[in-house]
Amino acid sequence: MSEQPGSLLPPSGFDAAWCATDLGKYRACRYTYEYYSLESLPPLDSSQFTGVFRWLGDAGAPIPRQVRKLNGLARDLAARGLTLPRDFVTFQTTENLYGSLDEVSVTGCWTSISDPLPSPVEPGAFLVRFFRDQQDCVIWYLYLRPMSEVFVVYSHLDYEFEYEAWREGEETQTDLGDAEEQRAAILWCAPSFEEFAHRFWIENRLWHAVDDRELPLLEPRLQDYLNHYAPPGAPV
Template identity: 35%
Template sequence: MKAEEAPFPASWWGTGLASAGVAARPDVGTYGRYSFAELPPLPFSLNGDFGWLREQAAHDAWAINENGGTHEELPLLRSACEAAGLALPDSFVRFMSTPELQERVRSSTACYLDLDVGSVPSPTGKGHLIRFLADQQGCLFWYLYLTEDGSEHAVVCTVDLYSHGDEPDPAAEPDEIQFCAESFEAFLCRYWLENEIFFAEDDEDELPAVAAEYIERYRT
């Protein structure tokens, strides 16, 4: 789904990249909400098989599946979606069922996979939300957004928690839901890359070969 087709405003929630020379990404705290339109193109071809991710190193620390992954929740989610007539994207199912892929994605803010066991009606647009990633301290939550018939999807982010089986939070602000990626794989690729840039600077890890190109595109 393209940003202009989504029923949400578009922004990218992430960490600052000013130390990498990206003026458009000043450090404004743990997370900042940055211009989606200014994000550079991703440096990989994305076809749903995560070939680009399989080539990366696995990690024991800071991986987003460090708290146990999704092996218990995924069968329940798939059953709930099948009963609701919703088709999960193949790429989403592939990643959520493959620990070897999950352990290749690190989070500098200790985010973890927090897969919901069902969908929630989106308070904006005629679609459905499925939570899959959470900030360790509950600052942000990321959701798969499925259109009403499940034919298209995107990734959105918000400060509010939406959970299957729970009553809607009257304090939630639907206008704060932000479109942040055209597909699940596109979100994961950008999330992986920007976190690897952080670890390369903070822990002096090796910078991925594609990161220099990404940073240069962002600068210009």
């Protein structure tokens, strides 16, 4: 399958980078996570992102408790003129998709869905946390704007905690009223939830393969991704 780059142009006002860990000797990482420029990433086949996650197989049956939770979140957002993306709802409410990123994460990341959180940089926009590192080194959010514009961002800040501390008059890690500081703390990383999930899933599976020295057993889509960093025949 030919690779076609997706939309990797971040919205105006946001810096962009992919936050991830190493891929063994093929991509270095100085700490637990590194910020990688969008230009350095392997392109993805945008035609596969149809909102049903066919690359993960059959979605399976709905999970009633998750359906109730996402319906409640959708109502909260609708009252603010915002809409949850269908791909996110599908992923978080079906038995064969929900938790897939937790299972593959090599750094102990886990699903953690928050209530709507006001964007500290843009009136009318909201954040919904959906995924976090086990030590909160990085936290991923849906960023929702009016007119159904939604993309994925991440930050080192847990905005749910920051807003709770601010409301209770406690000390916060950041100045929520400083728009410049907040823009520096929020980085764009994917144009849709499914594209984020796909790249995260591919890279974390690939990390296991590289670490376990199972490269000869790589399935084609993993090998194609790795070839971006180490083309066949190139020294590594």
